[in-house]
Amino acid sequence: MRLFILSLLAACAQALHSYEAGVTDWHKPFAGVPLLHSDSTSPVFHRSKREDGQSSSVVLSATQSNVLAAYHSVNGSLAWRHLFEDDDNIIAFEKDKDVVATLSGPGGAHFRIFDSTAGYLLSETRLHDPASGRLQEPESLGTNVAFGSEEKEENIFVLTNGHTLRRLDRRTGEVRWGWTAPDQTSLVVYSKIRVMPSTVYLLGLTKSFASYTLHITSLSPETGEVINSGDYPSSITSGLSEVFILSDVNNPDTNPQIVWLEEGAIKSFRLTPDLKSKFSVVKGAVYKTIEDVGLSEHGQFVATTDDGSGRVVKLTPEGLKVIWEFSDSATSPQRSGSIYSGGVDVAGFPYIARVFWMHSLRLASAHVFAAHLAEGKGLVTGFTFPFKTGEHGVIRHVAVEAANPEPYRVLARLALTTSTGAVQMWQQDQLQWSREEGLADIRVAELVELPEPKIASHSDRDQETFSARVARQLLDAKDFPQYAVNFVRRFVTGSYASVSASVAPSANTSEPLSRDAFGFRKVIVAATSHGKLYGIDSANGEILWSRVFGLGWAAQVGGQIVPVKMFVTRTVIDGDSPQVVVVTQRKANNGLVDTVIFHVDALTGDDARDKSQSVDVLQGEDIVSGPLVEAYLLRTEAGRAVVCLDEFLQVHVYPGNDEATHALEKILPSLRIPLRTGPPGQRRLTGHQVPQQVEFTGKHIAYPTWSLPFPPTEDIRAIFARPSGPVASFGKVLGNRTTLYKYLNPNLVGVVTGPPSTAPPSDSAACSIYLVDGGKGTIIYHTVLPSVAGACDVKAALVENWLVYHYYDNEVGVNQAKGHRVVSVELYEGYGVDDKRRSSELSSLSNETTAVSVYEQAYIFPRGIRTLTPTSTSYGITVKDIIVANENNQIQSFPRRFLDPRRPKQKPTAEEAEEWLIQYDPVLPDDSKRVLSHNYQVAKTRRIITSPALLESTSLVFAYGLDLFFTRVAPSNTFDVLSESFNKPQLVITIAGLALAIAVAKPIVARKRLRERWYN
């Protein structure tokens, strides 16, 4: 039987050819937007020596997508990245020479060491059970990594959970000794380590009434024995961000000092192993903040005085000394606040960069200070660079690397992170590269069709003189020879538009956007949670345009725009250029939430409301002053409109013109809106209807008509609906000429429920999946699935009458077979064959909507998945495959034939064979030929979108998550175009050969005939 399936598989395999890889598909790997909230995760330059003596520089960064990544400083390509699991957040990383060490998980549960040039994992150690990790706020509090000083290179000191220090071996990750604070319940939280050759200092804070008190412990690095420990009278209000230990690697004899800010004064304390010395105060000014710019090991930091000017303070053997004040750095309306950042050059000398934005010049400016230059007096070099604030928002973080090629000359490289999630590299005033890392955080995306290319040349003038027309046509005729040559070549070689060819436009053409022959080229419009909207060419993944969302009134207080839904409100079929509406929630920093709509042209990104310039930020329209409950696209004859429901269930329509309002009123009586209601823990599904009458506010207000409570052990986890695609056939003709009619109730919604998040996790908790008639709340299909320790990891997709869901089964029940399962369910009308009920047209009040027969089968799935989606084609005739993003970072397709719930349990009879049914086999084959993403690592995929092409056979697949991946699939092969393997040259040669044979044979035959006449 297996053999039969395999042969069948081979027969219908539509696998990739290697020459198609990278041509019909593309993949853009990302690392994610850098984590900026803590110095221990934000981007930093790292220079490591290679074996040949050369050194190469990378930018290391931990990201919001939970990835540790290194970019090549030269070209911005990803040198390597390491993906961390979703429940194992990176909380700190530290680099040294050829390794990078990370701490991740609650309280720093996992410790890993990576090779810094290639990203290989060198060792992985679990320091404590993640469940016993202490969650701190911020996450990085209570954890730290420090490398041993010069002679004791093999040591790494790791502080976790705020009270445990371990010395580990750098090569093996083996723990040499561990020390735990004696009183773990005390209020002391350790947070910093400073390793000196003879002593390890631990710096912590003790919480007292209004402020924190410093707590320091010194230990022996060899044995881990405590030398001394104690509290030091201090009152720190701002937490650990303004306490740090200074030391000087270039001057190891200088004792390290603790520096903190207390009531406007910088206080410091000399660290000796016995912890006996007095604190001193830096005199001269009142300070607002002090900032560790990453040079604490070089004895430098930046202090800001109360007028905003920045001063560099340096550790000297005599104590702390202000060595520089940045000129014009006082707070001023002409410029933004300064960002300070420290870096080192190849020789290890420290540099401090100050970056700020000048409002008047609309340029960014950088000043780089080098303390060791100009005979130790300090040297500042400055430059401005044209940062595009309209495209990338504002600069959030700067990392700097400097070089000193000749005396009095400093070259600086700046790695910027912007508020829209871009990472940019500037070398002086030149932009070296820019990466749109915000694309790793797409919230909503749509594929938008492109208009046809304009072929014929039209004359605009109706009254064209005869001679002018002749002249124009003659001019047009100059292309004719080329056309003729092309025609002949096309005819002979068969180089027609191919379904396996790239549809990307050739380089350096300035043609307007247009679709290709088969409609494979579309525009992907994607909105990220970093406030940016992108138009991406689906042919090659290039960004066509991008817009930054404007904050409206919230620009005064700051805020964030979170895209919720995206609708295509005008397509090319409607005649004009396509348009897209993005429904977003604006969360202002003062706590107000509004619903804002952005309306753009999908081809250019221009504001379709003509309210904002194309170079400026995109301005939206506040449609609801309050949060959004749900948004829908209303399709009417008059066009498409967006309907939003606010928290009072008022109905808002966009655009608010009369046409849309009338269209809404016409459709109101048939609207049935199921919504998730109730407080968390008692969520229920409630159906709503909208009355014809408007309230005094001028809006319709939806009212509840039915309610579906779930058992108290269940809470709604997800609601999914059927995609609105065309249905080609309403029934399925069986082998015995009877018909099963598909159950196509338009109100059908799927609900996944699980144990409430408040309930304690237990293995007995169960998850459920329901199919509910959204018109009246009837449960059409229900099944209970096992949960994994109280978590429901159920992925489901509904298309036409077909429901597919995936879950992990760890039930120690029958036969104890645990594994991933996928269940395929099909719903048919009535209670048997030929029982036609017209479910797609039934009124939702009809009783017949509950007359359903269910066919289902479960299969063993090869592995876990992240998401699944069915393919979609323009007419819905083609068989629908299921596309999954699996945990192997692959995008894989599973053919409908294997998932058919009617696969017979015995050898197929002649009738079943006629339907192409194959015998049931519980194990779904894991076919690597159906891995659409082949060699690409498509990581952390959150969603897959499928979209029809013009060819009925082909469906476009776009996956987003951390990476972007695009390809096209033909579930039933490309039946509507000539096969790729069709050999036109062979046909032409055969015909030519036959013609030649005729030409040769004709005179021979004629001669023979003639001879026959003569001699017979």
Next chain:
Amino acid sequence: MRIPLALLALTSSCLSALALDLKGRIQWNDRCPGIDDLGQAKVVLDNGKHRGGVTRDGAFTIPGVPAGTYVLSVVAHDHIFEQLRVDVYESESLPEVRPYFPGTPLSSPSSVTLPYPIVLSARAKHDYFVPRESFNLLAMFQNPMMMMMLGAGVLVLLMPTMMKNMDPEVMEEFNERQAKMSGMQSALQSGDIMGGITQMLAGEEPKAASSGTSKGATSSGAKQRSGKNKRR
């Protein structure tokens, strides 16, 4: 103040009720010669709650595994590894490792036990592509059907000259045989295959040129059709 490491380990293990660190390594082989080829990979138990990353030297450790029966699998992008069944016991004894086939019940363990620490090696590498059927003139003429056709064409061209140079006696014999052959051919065409074959057997000499042509044409025709079917 310093707590010995053993004590620390003990306290941490007390927290997670006698858990075991499952150790093993990946044996590099021809299919997967090193970490460069393998990329970022992890070894997971069941659905990935317990897991361990594969380090540069191929070693992995899954920390803190409580007693129970688990299915161990390797999550690697390009390589296929066997699944194993691992039984971890409450007592101090080492975990038992057995081969496991997906979908088979866990209630009846296989009698084969594998050594611990676990040693895994790549069984195969994913092959994502199908080879391209390219056009090749030489290959086209190496097709038996094409060769027959060419042979037939050459014979057609050469036949008149051969006939001219033949002895009248041989010519007579040849004509006789040709008549027989045409009879056989008509029998074949009318569907009387047996008759055709008997006639063919009767007319011993297979050297006849025309018979070769017709035989070649029919058989190659069938071949061509089957070939096409295969491709589809």
